[in-house]
Amino acid sequence: MSMFARRWIVMPAALACAALVTLTALSHAQGEEKKSGPLPKPIYGDFFMSAKIGSFKMLPYNDDKPPEGHFEMSFTGTVLVDTSDAVKHPRGLKTTIKTEGAVKQEINYHGRIVFHGSGKIIVDGGWHALQWFGRDMTGHLNGSAVFRLNGEFDKNLETGYYWYTNGKKADWGTGGMQPTCPESIYTVANPTVKINGKGH
Secondary structure, three states: OOHHHHHHHHHHHHHHHHHHHHHHHHHHHHHHHHHHOOOOOOOOEEEEEEEEEEEEEEEOOOOOOOOEEEEEEEEEEEEEEEOOOOOOOOOOOOEEEEEEEEEEEEEEEOOEEEEEEEEEEEEEEEOOEEEEEEEEEEEEEEEEEEEEEEEOOOOOOOOOEEEOOOOOOEEOOOOOEOOEEOOOOOOOOOOOOEEOOEEO
């Protein structure tokens, strides 16, 4: 058998082997995708806040965990809601918004909705981000999110407060505090000191 004949026999075998490897990899990837399924619901918590004057932004933990839950806020000022119409929610949640009082919708640009006035806003479901600037704000989230708080000193030299269900209030400050909902609790383990091979 000539060298060229042997080459033509080997090449189809190599191509068949490569195709088999590719199909196996695709099948494995599809199996992994099916196993992963829908994203699980994150743990919810309760987050409360109030400020006479300031701003905040409600942010995602990461691309797979944007804000979600039930949010109510009384305020005077401007609110931007970056809804699931603008950025699809990874768990398929939709954004529903209700307002009360003298709060008017000013802009709706591809699902990014701006409200202005004095009253109340109620947001349910899932959304990409929510931002407020103004005064006389009180808010409560039952859900999951990261907050970035920026306070300004009022006439009593206070910047605002945030707290959890334990009721212990913390200052907003003016430097961009970043609390989470639910509360992130960090603990430091006591180190084990060994003397002559014995732990104490």
